[in-house]
Amino acid sequence: MTDSSVREFQVERRDLTNFRVVERPSTPLADGEIRLGVDAFAFTANNITYGAAGDFLGYWQFFPAADNADNTWGILPVWGFADVVESTVDSVPVGDRLYGYFPPATSVVMVATEVSNSKLIDGSAHRQKLPPLYNRYQRVSNQEGYDKTHDDVTSLLAPLHLTSFCLVDQLEQNGFYGATQVVVASASSKTSLGTAFGLSEHADSPRIIGLTSERNRAFVEGVGLYDHVVTYDTIADTLAAEATVVIDMAGNPAVTSSLANHLGDALARYIAVGITHWDELAGSTEHPRPQIEVEQFFAPGYIVKRITTMDMGEFDRTSRSFVQRAALATSQWMTVQHEDGLDGLAGVYGAVVAGEFAPSAGLIIQLAE
């Protein structure tokens, strides 16, 4: 690859198991644009979900794929860090480091707007109708106390644990919906573990039940954040049929049916958050939908609504403090695994998309040397 080319990791929109790495020439910058060299990013089931929900939530639109006339291919956005390598904007000089939403690509061009000391917004035309929180970048080089050694954990956990914070906040605001237990499905996922951690901090939390696969049962039991662990195929036998909130990261229609049938009227609230079991959802068009009310939870939407009742500064302070505590708890069980470049991502992608990647691992793709 030369400096004047870009390599990007693309997936097939209708078959997320298929991928390719495309190299294309980079384009000269126009006034107002900056070029970012992507340094490193995290890769988890969350990124696969961006693809599974790509059509109806617009995730394919953040970073249009190159060499893609018939729209077969798409780019899964990732969370990570990038450095400004070329700039036409005086206030955002070369060397500035940003944290935020990037393509899994060696570089990306953005339009730097609303630049302040701590943040900027990518004002690219094609991103304007997308949720604004994803278009905001933190200028970490200007952040007091910024420590690069924390970047991996930030990329891996900050977006997921911010969601955990919001979920726990919603439950607390609603008196836990009167439930005596909270069932967290896909309990081995990082978002679930952050949620279990947040619930475990509350003296008046209902019992926290981890719902997972047989493959990940021992891991989920071992982290010690759940009061009780149930596997998908033992719901009817081992889950108490008492007042329950379900927080669902799995999005597996068969699991939803089992829970709805078993809990019946004891189901106080069903909150759909994720689709880690994206392949079960994709292959289940004929599965009968259970007759329950399901709340679709979307963290960026929750935050926009919550800061109308909670001061923005207070939201930032309390959520940041939560994310730090949850990261500390996560360090007890998560090991960061580095892979080298987009070829490194290609080597592990199959395991991530199939759900075969160890839940104890936090995958970081390192692009720059």
Ligand SMILES: NC(=O)c1ccc[n+]([C@@H]2O[C@H](COP(=O)([O-])OP(=O)(O)OC[C@H]3O[C@@H](n4cnc5c(N)ncnc54)[C@H](OP(=O)(O)O)[C@@H]3O)[C@@H](O)[C@H]2O)c1
């Ligand atoms: N709505 C929102 O605003 C929001 C915000 C953040 C995250 N989320 C969602 O929360 C979910 C969790 O994300 P994460 O990054 O925390 O996940 P993660 O840590 O990468 O979770 C990995 C776990 O997901 C399950 N899994 C993954 N792929 C699978 C497959 N193909 N088949 C079966 N099981 C599979 C397995 O858990 P089990 O064996 O325990 O099922 C696996 O251990 C994602 O769907 C994400 O998009 C939603």
